[in-house]
Amino acid sequence: MHIFTNAAELRAYTETQRAAGRRLGLVPTMGALHEGHLQLVQAAATQCDEVIASVFVNPTQFNNPDDLRLYPRVPEQDAALLAPAGCTALFLPPVAEVYPQPTMLRFDFGALEQVMEGAHRPGHFNGVATVVSKLFHFARPHVAYFGQKDFQQVAVVRQLVADLSFDLELVVYPTVREADGLAMSSRNRRLSPAARAAAPLLYQVLTAAAAQVRQGLPPAQVQAQALGYLAKAPEFTPEYFELVNAHSLQPVAQYTIGQPLALCVAAHLDGVRLIDNVVIE
Ligand code: PAF
Numbered sequence: 001m002h003i004f005t006n007a008a009e010l011r012a013y014t015e016t017q018r019a020a021g022r023r024l025g026l027v028p029t030m031g032a033l034h035e036g037h038l039q040l041v042q043a044a045a046t047q048c049d050e051v052i053a054s055v056f057v058n059p060t061q062f063n064n065p066d067d068l069r070l071y072p073r074v075p076e077q078d079a080a081l082l083a084p085a086g087c088t089a090l091f092l093p094p095v096a097e098v099y100p101q102p103t104m105l106r107f108d109f110g111a112l113e114q115v116m117e118g119a120h121r122p123g124h125f126n127g128v129a130t131v132v133s134k135l136f137h138f139a140r141p142h143v144a145y146f147g148q149k150d151f152q153q154v155a156v157v158r159q160l161v162a163d164l165s166f167d168l169e170l171v172v173y174p175t176v177r178e179a180d181g182l183a184m185s186s187r188n189r190r191l192s193p194a195a196r197a198a199a200p201l202l203y204q205v206l207t208a209a210a211a212q213v214r215q216g217l218p219p220a221q222v223q224a225q226a227l228g229y230l231a232k233a234p235e236f237t238p239e240y241f242e243l244v245n246a247h248s249l250q251p252v253a254q255y256t257i258g259q260p261l262a263l264c265v266a267a268h269l270d271g272v273r274l275i276d277n278v279v280i281e
Contacts, residue, residue, distance in 0.1 A: 026141035032186035036176035045086025061127030195270035
């Protein structure tokens with residue numbers, strides 16, 4: 001596995017691969033890799049000739065300085081996991097390589113970012129769109145792989161690719177879960193044993209709410225009950241629980257036949273902010 005810390009060197013490498021007719025897959029990550037990331041890498045390895053993974057804790061997408069400071073960083077462990085999963089090139093840049101100067105460009109995703117993560121983390125999607133655009137330019141992939149756990153991020157990146165005509169295919173894989181249902185996340189490493197024991201409640205509340213939606217319980221009631229359960233659990237401080245249109249991400253006040261739906265939640269658990277979602281077919 002090649003390791004690049006320099007964007008120009010990565011681009012020279014990927015240009016050579018493209019010129020040789022090889023299909024390139026990119027898996028952008030912030031490291032502290034888990035099985036969810038590795039499944040993306042494995043999928044890319046079966047579909048592409050070259051798999052580039054980036055490990056970069058992107059400062060511009062953090063609105064909370066403590067969250068940025070405490071975000072787990074284990075690059076050696078990440079590199080050791082990536083090669084056996086099929087990664088052929090790792091991009092591990094320092095911050096100054098990605099941001100040689102402060103960016104002035106600002107992204108505005110309109111209604112897509114005025115809800116949920118966008119509403120609670122001002123500037124978050126501007127940072128995501130900035131770094132993802134840069135990674136697309138550096139790696140020039142034919143296919144880019146994302147996990148559905150970051151449901152709103154996927155919608156924003158889809159819009160970014162469409163609006164800026166990035167010539168690539170987006171592939172989204174389902175959330176990978178621990179045996180007890182907790183969505184895999186790099187932030188899970190920061191959970192205390194007590195918080196980790198309580199954490200599966202998030203997915204339990206989501207699945208119970210999804211069952212209520214399927215039974216036709218009014219959206220406001222579904223939301224109130226879910227938030228009530230989370231608020232009663234002493235370890236949790238819920239931030240939002242939303243039933244949204246799975247495409248527009250706008251809150252759903254009443255059901256319409258054929259409308260794609262998703263339930264999305266964010267909660268703080270012993271100082272760690274977790275998100276999760278379920279899509280309702
Ligand atoms: O999903 C993530 O880990 C990050 O938001 C991403 C896409 C790597 C951009 O920093």
